[in-house]
Amino acid sequence: MSERIYVFKRFERFWHWSQAGLIIFLMLTGFEIHGIYKVFGFATAVGYHTTAAWTLVGLWVFAIFWHFTTGEWKQYVPTTEKVGAMLKYYAFGIFTDAPHPFRQTTLKKHNPLQRLSYLAILALVMPLVWMTGWLYLFYDQWAAWGLAALQLQWVAVAHTFGAYLMLIFLIAHIYLATTGHTATSHFKAMVTGWEETH
Amino acid sequence: MNVYRVLRAAALMLALAMPSALADAPAVKLTSTADHTKFKELQGPFASGPEVTKACLACHTEAAGQVQRTKHWTWEFLNPDSDQRLGKKNVINNFCISVESNLPYCTSCHVGYGWKDAEFDFAAQDNVDCLSCHDTTGNYKKWPGFAGHPLYKDTELPPGSGKIQRAPDLAKVAQKVGKTSRDTCGACHFYGGGGDGVKHGDMDSSLAAPEAELDVHMDAAGLDFSCGTCHKAAAHDIAGSRYTPVAADKGGAHIRGKAEKSSPATCVACHGNGPHKAEARLNHHAEKIACQTCHIPSFARGGVATKMSWDWSTSGKLSPEGKPLLVKDPKGHVTYDSRKGDFTFGEFVKPTYAWFDGKVTFTLLDDKIDPSGGPVGINRIGGAPNDGKSMIWPMKVFQGKQPYDPENKTLVKPHTAGNDDTAYWTNFGWEKAAATGMASAGRPFSGKVDFVETTMAWPITHMVAPKDKALACTECHVREGGRLDGIEGVYLPGRDRFTLMDIAMGLGALLTLLGVMVHGGLRILTHWRGQD
Numbered sequence: 150m151s152e153r154i155y156v157f158k159r160f161e162r163f164w165h166w167s168q169a170g171l172i173i174f175l176m177l178t179g180f181e182i183h184g185i186y187k188v189f190g191f192a193t194a195v196g197y198h199t200t201a202a203w204t205l206v207g208l209w210v211f212a213i214f215w216h217f218t219t220g221e222w223k224q225y226v227p228t229t230e231k232v233g234a235m236l237k238y239y240a241f242g243i244f245t246d247a248p249h250p251f252r253q254t255t256l257k258k259h260n261p262l263q264r265l266s267y268l269a270i271l272a273l274v275m276p277l278v279w280m281t282g283w284l285y286l287f288y289d290q291w292a293a294w295g296l297a298a299l300q301l302q303w304v305a306v307a308h309t310f311g312a313y314l315m316l317i318f319l320i321a322h323i324y325l326a327t328t329g330h331t332a333t334s335h336f337k338a339m340v341t342g343w344e345e346t347h
Numbered sequence: 348m349n350v351y352r353v354l355r356a357a358a359l360m361l362a363l364a365m366p367s368a369l370a371d372a373p374a375v376k377l378t379s380t381a382d383h384t385k386f387k388e389l390q391g392p393f394a395s396g397p398e399v400t401k402a403c404l405a406c407h408t409e410a411a412g413q414v415q416r417t418k419h420w421t422w423e424f425l426n427p428d429s430d431q432r433l434g435k436k437n438v439i440n441n442f443c444i445s446v447e448s449n450l451p452y453c454t455s456c457h458v459g460y461g462w463k464d465a466e467f468d469f470a471a472q473d474n475v476d477c478l479s480c481h482d483t484t485g486n487y488k489k490w491p492g493f494a495g496h497p498l499y500k501d502t503e504l505p506p507g508s509g510k511i512q513r514a515p516d517l518a519k520v521a522q523k524v525g526k527t528s529r530d531t532c533g534a535c536h537f538y539g540g541g542g543d544g545v546k547h548g549d550m551d552s553s554l555a556a557p558e559a560e561l562d563v564h565m566d567a568a569g570l571d572f573s574c575g576t577c578h579k580a581a582a583h584d585i586a587g588s589r590y591t592p593v594a595a596d597k598g599g600a601h602i603r604g605k606a607e608k609s610s611p612a613t614c615v616a617c618h619g620n621g622p623h624k625a626e627a628r629l630n631h632h633a634e635k636i637a638c639q640t641c642h643i644p645s646f647a648r649g650g651v652a653t654k655m656s657w658d659w660s661t662s663g664k665l666s667p668e669g670k671p672l673l674v675k676d677p678k679g680h681v682t683y684d685s686r687k688g689d690f691t692f693g694e695f696v697k698p699t700y701a702w703f704d705g706k707v708t709f710t711l712l713d714d715k716i717d718p719s720g721g722p723v724g725i726n727r728i729g730g731a732p733n734d735g736k737s738m739i740w741p742m743k744v745f746q747g748k749q750p751y752d753p754e755n756k757t758l759v760k761p762h763t764a765g766n767d768d769t770a771y772w773t774n775f776g777w778e779k780a781a782a783t784g785m786a787s788a789g790r791p792f793s794g795k796v797d798f799v800e801t802t803m804a805w806p807i808t809h810m811v812a813p814k815d816k817a818l819a820c821t822e823c824h825v826r827e828g829g830r831l832d833g834i835e836g837v838y839l840p841g842r843d844r845f846t847l848m849d850i851a852m853g854l855g856a857l858l859t860l861l862g863v864m865v866h867g868g869l870r871i872l873t874h875w876r877g878q879d
Contacts, residue, residue, distance in 0.1 A: 309848065
């Protein structure tokens with residue numbers, strides 16, 4: 150018998166997928182600007198990258214508003230409870246069909262590792278990319294903002310560092326999305342909102 | 348076929364064909380309020396240039412005095428920043444080297460009459476040459492060797508060539524005076540260094556009537572700027588200087604009625620500091636990069652090659668009969684001249700780029716040089732990244748190899764032009780030529796001549812291309828081979844990276860990928876076993 154719970158609301162799903170698309174597109178254009186490969190051409194890539202970045206800013210304005218008005222921000226409050234169990238599960242249990250140590254509910258939809266990693270992404274990596282990205286965009290204003298001592302090189306390197314972290318997260322995130330009840334149940338949940346838990 | 352020219356010709360024909368009302372008005376609408384053909388003072392005949400000047404000054408009482416304050420007259424300039432005494436009279440370059448002891452030849456480009464030696468009277472107002480800048484007929488020409496005088500009678504030039512050069516009718520020229528033009532300025536400035544386009548690279552005779560592609564402002568069928576449109580003159584003092592150029596103009600666009608302190612000849616003086624309307628990012632670029640860097644993709648684009656190097660050390664080879672040699676390349680450029688040595692030329696030359704703060708220091712006759720330390724900078728440009736004053740500028744860097752005094756360790760000013768016993772171009776002896784030149788300059792000379800490699804930087808500022816021909820991003824934002832490869836002190840996205848981080852993080856991403864693949868593989872494997 151399958152048991153289903155409604156975990157991802159409509160806006161949340163919209164946020165997730167549009168953000169995913171934008172971030173992948175930002176990586177595609179960003180690494181091109183960095184000179185790793187050529188897809189769009191430098192000038193076009195810079196234009197797309199900037200537009201996508203501002204679109205993501207717009208999306209985040211709504212997302213932040215949504216998280217605070219719905220109280221969903223609590224989903225990211227970190228906990229160390231069951232972290233060890235989670236790690237043990239991914240290291241061993243998952244191969245022996247051991248029961249998942251975390252039981253998902255609407256109020257607690259992320260497992261402890263998810264909480265930690267999403268919090269790190271949302272509160273550390275993304276702000277790093279954002280801050281450096283903004284500084285990049287407003288390079289000519291630094292002196293006026295009293296940031297004359299700042300070096301473009303540091304900003305550029307930090308921005309690229311953030312981008313690599315996002316890439317690593319993306320790889321792990323997509324893979325871990327296959328570790329649900331079935332290989333596709335997490336993906337389905339992010340599309341329909343309904344997660345199969347058994 | 349140029350469509351504008353056709354239209355203009357058609358309009359002219361139409362105007363000529365129209366009878367009636369317009370017939371009473373003068374055929375040409377003068378922009379001046381005076382028709383100089385009507386002045387009795389200008390009816391002539393004039394036997395000499397100074398006689399014409401006297402007539403001009405009868406009305407334009409202050410003109411000569413104004414001219415005499417300028418570099419065009421004094422050929423001297425005291426750089427207030429470096430206290431260096433510069434000007435044509437003093438500097439040494441790596442083209443024809445110096446005017447010292449060669450005055451009657453060089454002063455064909457002086458705005459005066461009769462400067463053949465140190466005795467020239469700089470205070471005599473009649474010595475000012477009004478016509479060299481204000482001629483509109485195109486017939487007024489000053490030949491080298493006449494100390495700034497035009498021909499007063501028909502003359503065979505060069506002597507023995509069989510070519511008779513006509514003396515201009517000075518009265519006719521005087522009656523047709525007008526504003527300066529690309530032709531009058533160009534008569535000297537297009538031909539600097541001894542020939543068309545030789546010296547500057549961004550100024551040659553192709554700018555006399557250019558297409559938009561070559562110079563978007565001077566486009567003869569478009570904006571049709573003359574030199575004076577940007578190089579605005581006040582009291583005969585003309586804006587713009589190669590001794591104290593403005594490298595970074597933060598002054599914004601000039602506005603009528605506002606007391607402007609900045610040069611009117613800069614790009615910014617008209618376009619302001621943020622001229623890119625569609626793309627704000629380009630205005631950010633303009634804070635570090637001179638307009639010229641992107642908007643002059645290459646120089647010598649008008650079909651006239653510019654000289655890129657000059658090796659005096661190979662000069663003096665003569666034919667078996669003892670005659671000077673002249674070797675030309677298939678395009679007709681002289682690549683070897685016994686009098687001058689070897690030359691190379693360039694067209695559509697990509698500039699060299701450098702941080703430039705507008706400070707130019709010359710190596711003068713009294714400066715000791717050190718030939719062992721690589722090429723000597725005839726001029727050295729100042730500038731550094733992030734000093735708040737420097738911009739990235741395009742330059743023509745001219746390579747020379749020229750005589751110097753190996754004992755005194757100074758450059759020399761050789762006597763080159765003249766029909767005498769020491770002029771190099773007649774006698775082919777460096778020691779005598781240098782001795783005469785140095786004596787004329789009143790400087791010591793050891794009697795020995797050797798050759799030293801030199802460079803001279805010429806900031807490029809003319810031949811501004813239409814905006815769609817400006818440099819694309821990847822001319823600079825590219826890993827290798829970009830135009831700004833040699834520019835340090837600025838992080839160029841696409842060019843620069845912190846390699847260690849790229850490797851470490853790239854490896855991190857790769858290991859993550861491998862990790863999840865192994866993990867996934869194990870999952871499939873164990874799941875499959877579990878099914879058994």
